[in-house]
Amino acid sequence: MNTGQSIGVFDSGYGGLTVFKSIARQLPQYNYIYLGDNARSPYGDHSFETIYQYTLECVEWLFEQGCPLVILACNTASAKALRSIQQKVLPLKYPNHRVLGVIRPTAEVLGQFTNKKTVGVMGTRGTVNSLSYPMEINKFFPELKVVQQACPMWVPLIENNEHLNPGADYFVQKYLDELLEKDADIDCILLACTHYPLLIPKLQAILPSGIELLGQADIVANSLELYLENHPEMVVRLGLQGKRQFFTSGDRQAFDQHANIFFGEEVQSEQMHLKC
Numbered sequence: 001m002n003t004g005q006s007i008g009v010f011d012s013g014y015g016g017l018t019v020f021k022s023i024a025r026q027l028p029q030y031n032y033i034y035l036g037d038n039a040r041s042p043y044g045d046h047s048f049e050t051i052y053q054y055t056l057e058c059v060e061w062l063f064e065q066g067c068p069l070v071i072l073a074c075n076t077a078s079a080k081a082l083r084s085i086q087q088k089v090l091p092l093k094y095p096n097h098r099v100l101g102v103i104r105p106t107a108e109v110l111g112q113f114t115n116k117k118t119v120g121v122m123g124t125r126g127t128v129n130s131l132s133y134p135m136e137i138n139k140f141f142p143e144l145k146v147v148q149q150a151c152p153m154w155v156p157l158i159e160n161n162e163h164l165n166p167g168a169d170y171f172v173q174k175y176l177d178e179l180l181e182k183d184a185d186i187d188c189i190l191l192a193c194t195h196y197p198l199l200i201p202k203l204q205a206i207l208p209s210g211i212e213l214l215g216q217a218d219i220v221a222n223s224l225e226l227y228l229e230n231h232p233e234m235v236v237r238l239g240l241q242g243k244r245q246f247f248t249s250g251d252r253q254a255f256d257q258h259a260n261i262f263f264g265e266e267v268q269s270e271q272m273h274l275k276c
């Protein structure tokens with residue numbers, strides 16, 4: 001029986017669209033609902049409690065729209081809210097629903113990308129301070145050295161479409177320098193925020209040779225494909241019409257103007273009304 005439900009994809013704002021783009025390319029047959037909580041973005045500097053409350057509200061909203069499976073396409077939400085949702089909320093309130101994040105699938109493969117066994121992880125303050133990456137990477141590659149760098153100005157620059165303008169150069173260089181000064185052996189830099197792929201042109205232009213930049217979008221799409229292969233009980237609940245819907249808690253016009261630089265296609269969003 002196919003009940004025609006959708007896969008939910010969530011981010012604090014636009015960043016998750018970089019992940020959704022890869023997922024939709026790799027698994028075009030499924031129906032999807034993307035939700036960006038643009039009204040309350042960025043999440044990166046908020047407290048644990050606030051990020052948890054915001055993320056839970058959005059996940060429950062996606063459940064109400066008929067998504068039995070939600071991907072947190074946001075490192076900050078994955079770092080701060082995923083475990084509590086998986087361990088406390090789902091078993092009690094939604095035993096047939098699943099929520100997956102982006103940190104574990106990335107940590108599972110990261111060791112393949114470094115010869116010197118030293119990786120740089122650039123993320124929001126929330127992601128970096130949570131220590132989720134060093135802890136998860138350690139489970140799969142205990143020999144890896146993980147060097148972290150918080151980049152609090154990058155998401156605001158990207159959300160405001162200022163990231164490719166000359167004014168952004170200072171902050172791009174600053175955080176890259178700060179990271180590389182911490183360890184000369186870094187040969188792979190993980191962009192551990194789903195907004196950051198938009199900075200790749202600027203980063204590539206100043207990156208010393210021998211260092212690879214790694215985004216997460218394809219890693220997460222591969223991991224979702226594998227998850228669905230291993231969970232036929234979930235697949236039978238999903239619709240196969242290839243439908244895509246986009247919702248924002250913020251301004252719809254602004255979302256539609258801005259979203260294509262992340263998603264690579266024009267989109268028409270609908271309004272998601274927050275409870276408070």
Ligand code: DGL
Nearest residue numbers: 015042043044075076194
């Ligand atoms: N795309 C989110 C992430 O991956 C951005 C976080 C934010 O809103 O600050 O962490």
